[in-house]
Amino acid sequence: MASAPGAVDGHAVRQPITGFHVDDVGDWVAELACGHGQHMRHDPPWQVRPWVLTAAGRASFLGFVLECVRCDRDDTPPPPPARDVQP
Secondary structure: OOOOOEOOOOEOEEEEEEEEEOOOOEEEEEEEOOOOOOOOOOEOOOOOOOOHHOHHHHOOOOOEEEEOOOOOOOOOOOOOOOOOOOO
């Protein structure tokens, strides 16, 4: 069985959570070390993550390692925009 492009030795790419932010519809997104994000919704009964609703709960998950689907797809974040530097 072939591995995903970003997988290492057939294992999914795992990244630690480095922070959180709220998206434009009010859902929490975990910021991963690779630069990708992953939604962390508390939406019972489908997703039960009450810890995401408090600052202390989110802080307790900093450093927690998640599988990054975008890294698995080798979906790298876009480079920052080029800056026109005048001499």
